[in-house]
Amino acid sequence: IIANIVKTFKYIYGLRFEVQGLENFEVEGPCVIVSNHQSILDMMGLMEILPDDCVQIGKKELLYTGPVGLIMYLGGVIFINRKSTSNAKTVMSGVAQTMLDENVKVWVYPEGTRNGNGDLLPFKKGAFHLAVQAQANLFTVLYSSFTSFYNPAKKLFISGKIRVEVLQPIETKGLTAEDVADLTERCYCTMRETFFRLSGTAREPLASRHNGLLPDP
Numbered sequence: 001i002i003a004n005i006v007k008t009f010k011y012i013y014g015l016r017f018e019v020q021g022l023e024n025f026e027v028e029g030p031c032v033i034v035s036n037h038q039s040i041l042d043m044m045g046l047m048e049i050l051p052d053d054c055v056q057i058g059k060k061e062l063l064y065t066g067p068v069g070l071i072m073y074l075g076g077v078i079f080i081n082r083k084s085t086s087n088a089k090t091v092m093s094g095v096a097q098t099m100l101d102e103n104v105k106v107w108v109y110p111e112g113t114r115n116g117n118g119d120l121l122p123f124k125k126g127a128f129h130l131a132v133q134a135q136a137n138l139f140t141v142l143y144s145s146f147t148s149f150y151n152p153a154k155k156l157f158i159s160g161k162i163r164v165e166v167l168q169p170i171e172t173k174g175l176t177a178e179d180v181a182d183l184t185e186r187c188y189c190t191m192r193e194t195f196f197r198l199s200g201t202a203r204e205p206l207a208s209r210h211n212g213l214l215p216d217p
């Protein structure tokens, strides 16, 4: 119900979605889906391709946003306390079990916050631990940059097209916690390349963006 309502918002905002690779989602079983997160507008992009039985991880502050918080709660959003890694880890361990018991998919924004600067922030590892703990497929989804039609700093908000790509699933069978750092980095590099390709923007070296937090692939 929520998805069908939010999907109509694109007509009000003059946004078009061009989706590729949706057939990649046609794999049975629980999975973790990770995507980039630029703005609240992502909620439209999320609902545009949301598979059945899929819930999202959200910051707990969203629960206290009145009716919207209530809708999210009823929609199954899993709220985490980003300020407490141990608390978030405990919640997410429970999620891994629920994914298996109830065959659900979980959508995570691994940047952990919105970022509209035309690049990806370094990834948090929770989503990748989750996929490994559940031994579930990991899907990566990219939305092209919004900067050409939406830029709050420049007070720009016009109609525009968002290119979306669902990449091939990555298997995590046999991976352990020790593989998470490598898995995270591999996904980051692939997703960043795809983001720049979809956005039609030049790729900048990682070091200049993130002060060397991640090595240049």
Ligand SMILES: CCCCCCCCCCCCCCC(=O)SCCNC(=O)CCNC(=O)[C@H](O)C(C)(C)COP(=O)(O)OP(=O)(O)OC[C@H]1O[C@@H](n2cnc3c(N)ncnc32)[C@H](O)[C@@H]1OP(=O)(O)O
Pocket: 002, 005, 006, 037, 043, 056, 057, 058, 059, 062, 068, 071, 072, 075, 077, 080, 081, 082, 084, 085, 088, 089, 092, 093, 108, 109, 110, 111, 112, 113, 123, 124, 125, 126, 127, 129, 130, 180, 181
């Ligand atoms: C009318 C219309 C109404 C419309 C309604 C629409 C509904 C749609 C709802 C959509 C909701 C969307 C909400 C979007 C958001 O809120 S995004 C923000 C919240 N989400 C996240 O933050 C997820 C991403 N973050 C993570 O996954 C983090 O990893 C986190 C678990 C939160 C921990 O964060 P942090 O400590 O800052 O980061 P690290 O990743 O660096 O982790 C630190 C060390 O802990 C290890 N770790 C992390 N997770 C685990 C785990 N699950 N199990 C074991 N270990 C874990 C990690 O490896 C780090 O250790 P090392 O450095 O590797 O030693």
Ligand SMILES: CCCCCCCC/C=C\CCCCCCCC(=O)OC[C@@H](O)COP(=O)(O)O
Pocket: 006, 009, 037, 039, 040, 041, 043, 044, 059, 062, 068, 109, 112, 113, 114, 115
């Ligand atoms: C000016 C643009 C306004 C357009 C709004 C149209 C989109 C409407 C779609 C759904 C209605 C509201 C749903 C609210 C859900 C908000 C999810 C969200 O984006 O939370 C932010 C969170 O991830 C990270 O927070 P921070 O970046 O760390 O703080």
